Amino acid sequence: xxxxxxxxxxxxxxxxxxxxxxxxxxxxxxxxxxxxxxxxxxxxxxxxxxxxxxxxxxxxxxxxxxxxxxxxxxxxxxxxxxxxxxxxxxxxxxxxxxxxxxxxxxxxxxxxxxxxxxxxxxxxxxxxxxxxxxxxxxxxxxxxxxxxxxxxxxxxxxxxxxxxxxxxxxxxxxxxxxxxxxxxxxxxxxxxxxxxxxxxxxxxxxxxxxxxxxxxxxxxxxxxxxxxxxxxxxxxxxxxxxxxxxxxxxxxxxxxxxxxxxxxxxxxxxxxxxxxxxxxxxxxxxxxxxxxxxxxxxxxxxxxxxxxxxxxxxxxxxxxxxxxxxxxxxxxxxxxxxxxxxxxxxxxxxxxxxxxxxxxxxxxxxxxxxxxxxxxxxxxxxxxxxxxxxxxxxxxxxxxxxxxxxxxxxxxxxxxxxxxxxxxxxxxxxxxxxxxxxxxxxxxxxxxxxxxxxxxxxxxxxxxxxxxxxxxxxxxxxxxxxxxxxxxxxxxxxxxxxxxxxxxxxxxxxxxxxxxxxxxxxxxxxxxxxxxxxxxxxxxxxxxxxxxxxxxxxxxxxxxxxxxxxxxxxxxxxxxxxxxxxxxxxxxxxxx
Numbered sequence: 001x002x003x004x005x006x007x008x009x010x011x012x013x014x015x016x017x018x019x020x021x022x023x024x025x026x027x028x029x030x031x032x033x034x035x036x037x038x039x040x041x042x043x044x045x046x047x048x049x050x051x052x053x054x055x056x057x058x059x060x061x062x063x064x065x066x067x068x069x070x071x072x073x074x075x076x077x078x079x080x081x082x083x084x085x086x087x088x089x090x091x092x093x094x095x096x097x098x099x100x101x102x103x104x105x106x107x108x109x110x111x112x113x114x115x116x117x118x119x120x121x122x123x124x125x126x127x128x129x130x131x132x133x134x135x136x137x138x139x140x141x142x143x144x145x146x147x148x149x150x151x152x153x154x155x156x157x158x159x160x161x162x163x164x165x166x167x168x169x170x171x172x173x174x175x176x177x178x179x180x181x182x183x184x185x186x187x188x189x190x191x192x193x194x195x196x197x198x199x200x201x202x203x204x205x206x207x208x209x210x211x212x213x214x215x216x217x218x219x220x221x222x223x224x225x226x227x228x229x230x231x232x233x234x235x236x237x238x239x240x241x242x243x244x245x246x247x248x249x250x251x252x253x254x255x256x257x258x259x260x261x262x263x264x265x266x267x268x269x270x271x272x273x274x275x276x277x278x279x280x281x282x283x284x285x286x287x288x289x290x291x292x293x294x295x296x297x298x299x300x301x302x303x304x305x306x307x308x309x310x311x312x313x314x315x316x317x318x319x320x321x322x323x324x325x326x327x328x329x330x331x332x333x334x335x336x337x338x339x340x341x342x343x344x345x346x347x348x349x350x351x352x353x354x355x356x357x358x359x360x361x362x363x364x365x366x367x368x369x370x371x372x373x374x375x376x377x378x379x380x381x382x383x384x385x386x387x388x389x390x391x392x393x394x395x396x397x398x399x400x401x402x403x404x405x406x407x408x409x410x411x412x413x414x415x416x417x418x419x420x421x422x423x424x425x426x427x428x429x430x431x432x433x434x435x436x437x438x439x440x441x442x443x444x445x446x447x448x449x450x451x452x453x454x455x456x457x458x459x460x461x462x463x464x465x466x467x468x469x470x471x472x473x474x475x476x477x478x479x480x481x482x483x484x485x486x487x488x489x490x491x492x493x494x495x496x497x498x499x500x501x502x503x504x505x506x507x508x509x510x511x512x513x514x515x516x517x518x519x520x521x522x523x524x525x526x527x528x529x530x531x532x533x534x535x536x537x538x539x540x541x542x543x544x545x546x547x548x549x550x551x552x553x554x555x556x557x558x559x560x561x562x563x564x565x566x567x568x569x570x571x572x573x574x575x576x577x578x579x580x581x582x583x584x585x586x587x588x589x590x591x592x
Contacts, residue, residue, distance in 0.1 A: 060556055061114040061578055069109035074151045083155040084109045085225045086167050096121045096558045097518055101462045103171050120557040121518050124549050128525035129563035131571040140539035143547040148575035156565035156572040164564040165522055169455040169483055214415040217258035221362045233348040234357050247329045249358040254338035256360045262287050264343040264408035266400040267350040279353035283400035289408050293335055296321035297328055345379040345407045364410045368422040382410055457485040469495045469516035471509040473502045475524045506545045510552040553579040
């Protein structure tokens with residue numbers, strides 16, 4: 001039998017194990033057992049903190065892009081990428097600030113999850129920067145790229161000082177609000193003169209010798225960008241392949257005003273054997289309902305299916321159609337002024353037939369709402385109801401001159417009667433004998449207060465503890481006081497601060513953020529900042545400013561950064577992200 005090891009050997013091994021247990025990871029001897037206990041306590045606390053942070057992240061608000069948003073992110077190749085518009089940004093802000101109380105529709109490009117957890121809403125506008133600046137100088141934005149995963153291609157309004165700021169805070173009047181104002185003021189024309197209702201307009205108007213007898217500005221009948229999108233008007237969005245070969249009515253446009261000329265347009269179509277509809281006849285009349293352009297257009301494809309009952313096209317007329325579509329497009333471009341307003345009925349169809357794009361349109365199928373729903377009323381019905389005229393009764397087909405004149409008459413009638421005329425949601429259809437109560441569609445109004453139709457007014461009226469902070473640099477050249485509803489001017493809940501330069505504005509804004517429910521920082525870069533030898537240093541600074549603003553936002557606060565385009569380009573960029581729960585520094589935690 002083999003003898004076992006001596007007892008002294010067991011004692012030596014036991015002693016060695018004990019010493020080994022007292023050695024820490026750095027090779028130093030742990031002389032105190034309490035140190036080990038303390039480390040275990042910190043490890044447990046660390047795990048608990050991580051679990052708490054994980055739970056908080058689940059509760060945190062999020063911006064979740066839907067299909068429209070996903071098609072607009074910069075990760076999509078430029079040829080296939082689409083754009084959201086500046087109005088989409090206001091819908092996001094309105095939802096973030098007011099939730100279910102928002103007067104705007106929900107954003108069409110994203111969903112806000114857990115809106116009730118949003119702590120504040122912060123906006124940084126940088127005028128002069130475009131999508132191109134970011135794309136060409138990505139290396140200048142390391143901090144911005146780390147913070148914002150959602151980078152959205154955004155089509156901005158026609159560039160002008162403060163234009164994006166103004167578009168972000170203006171809110172179109174809802175139908176219910178129109179009815180309330182109609183009851184209080186007798187007409188929307190008078191209501192629009194009440195300073196506490198809408199902000200004062202700063203847009204410069206170009207006056208001419210023409211006398212205009214409208215009862216309210218014709219600008220108020222223009223379709224908004226979202227209305228044009230919903231109504232399928234041809235628009236120059238990236239990714240919209242069908243408009244690739246479309247022609248703009250002008251190379252550049254002037255601001256539209258209350259004295260901008262109106263031209264009514266109507267086309268007649270024919271169907272080719274390939275199943276494609278082509279424009280066959282174009283008629284344009286001026287405000288006096290005088291014909292200023294009339295032509296027959298030679299179809300590009302053969303095999304015409306003469307829809308004589310509608311278009312009035314015959315084989316003989318086709319023979320006399322000498323002009324090509326391209327020649328007609330050039331004629332239209334020469335005829336229209338840079339601020340011209342096009343009038344028509346279902347004008348989207350006519351512009352599509354002409355393969356042309358125009359920004360200023362009034363569509364009688366939309367501004368006349370006789371049913372209280374989104375269905376368009378036929379021009380023939382509107383003519384009978386409002387003008388007492390019978391049109392489109394000729395057995396030889398429709399007359400595009402007659403339709404153009406009818407559309408112009410309907411617009412001029414509305415301009416003479418009032419903004420509410422012809423809309424069942426705004427009161428009786430004046431001079432027609434129709435009672436809207438018999439048709440339904442009214443929205444009961446219970447709020448007797450006048451709420452200014454801009455984002456500031458809604459926020460301050462609906463959120464009793466809300467505070468607004470506006471910080472800007474001097475070169476933005478805006479009178480921000482005019483964007484505040486009259487009844488809130490001078491109120492302690494509003495803070496407006498103008499600084500000498502962009503850097504000073506950022507410093508002031510970061511200090512003001514903790515107290516603000518809604519904060520807007522407005523910066524502007526001039527041509528010197530973006531000169532070839534200065535652009536990269538400038539963008540490096542912008543990246544740092546973005547980082548400073550974001551890190552001053554409260555946890556669960558929404559941060560929106562906007563590059564608002566330039567005089568040369570309306571192609572802008574938007575970054576959106578919520579301020580996340582602070583990460584835990586493990587080494588710092590263990591050292592405490």
